Amino acid sequence: MEKNVDANVGTSPVSLPVVYVVDDDISVRESLELLIRTAGWQPELFASAQDFLCCPKCTSPSCIILDVKLPGLNGLDLQKQVAVDRSDMPIIFISGYGDVPSTVQAMKAGAVEFLTKPFSEETLLNAIRHALERSQSVLAEQAALQDLRNRFDLLSRREREVMTLVVRGLLNKQVAFELGISEITVKAHRGRVMEKMEARSFADLVMMAAKLPATPTKD
Numbered sequence: 001m002e003k004n005v006d007a008n009v010g011t012s013p014v015s016l017p018v019v020y021v022v023d024d025d026i027s028v029r030e031s032l033e034l035l036i037r038t039a040g041w042q043p044e045l046f047a048s049a050q051d052f053l054c055c056p057k058c059t060s061p062s063c064i065i066l067d068v069k070l071p072g073l074n075g076l077d078l079q080k081q082v083a084v085d086r087s088d089m090p091i092i093f094i095s096g097y098g099d100v101p102s103t104v105q106a107m108k109a110g111a112v113e114f115l116t117k118p119f120s121e122e123t124l125l126n127a128i129r130h131a132l133e134r135s136q137s138v139l140a141e142q143a144a145l146q147d148l149r150n151r152f153d154l155l156s157r158r159e160r161e162v163m164t165l166v167v168r169g170l171l172n173k174q175v176a177f178e179l180g181i182s183e184i185t186v187k188a189h190r191g192r193v194m195e196k197m198e199a200r201s202f203a204d205l206v207m208m209a210a211k212l213p214a215t216p217t218k219d
Contacts, residue, residue: 017061017132019042019064020043020046020089021033021043021044022049022070024067028067029047032065035124039125048070048071048073049074049078053081057085057086060139061133062088063131063132064082064091065094066079066091067093068094068106075093079091079093079106079110088135090111090112090131090132092127092131093114093115094114094117095114095115113130115127148211155196159192162190162193163205165178166190167209172187175190
């Protein structure tokens with residue numbers, strides 16, 4: 001597996017955006033490495049899709065510059081795997097010739113750009129900026145959802161039951177009837193739910209609950 005020869009590869013700050021280049025043409029990899037590094041991003045180079053799949057997942061904003069035609073697993077096949085395993089990593093396709101079917105397939109599958117060689121440096125840089133912005137947005141959403149799940153994990157089983165019924169619109173007395181507890185107890189649980197979930201209002205709590213549809217109930 002080919003990677004950058006720079007000694008700092010793998011030790012750069014996690015906040016530094018990473019641009020992966022997957023292309024079997026060494027001249028393309030070398031020229032893109034210089035362009036990416038000059039722009040202030042961290043380049044990571046691979047000669048094949050298989051090599052790329054062996055690298056650890058990135059925790060900072062990232063994107064892939066991906067050649068359509070590759071030995072073994074081609075670019076479109078790699079795109080399918082990235083969509084499943086690395087949804088926060090947008091793809092910029094590059095190709096040595098105009099291939100309308102491949103372009104359509106790639107764009108329908110979510111590629112941010114499909115560039116046909118030769119393309120200008122500015123065109124590629126703009127595509128990378130756009131891809132990294134999208135990656136940052138997805139990472140931020142994932143982090144916010146994980147934080148919400150962590151807060152939900154702090155709730156006891158009873159608090160989760162109260163939250164589930166409350167966000168469905170049931171009044172405290174109705175929740176009390178459903179759970180076979182007193183209304184005062186419901187109010188106490190409800191207060192702890194609001195505190196642990198860091199909900200500023202009932203509407204805020206409802207929005208949080210809508211983002212946690214598949215969260216299992218704690219024993």
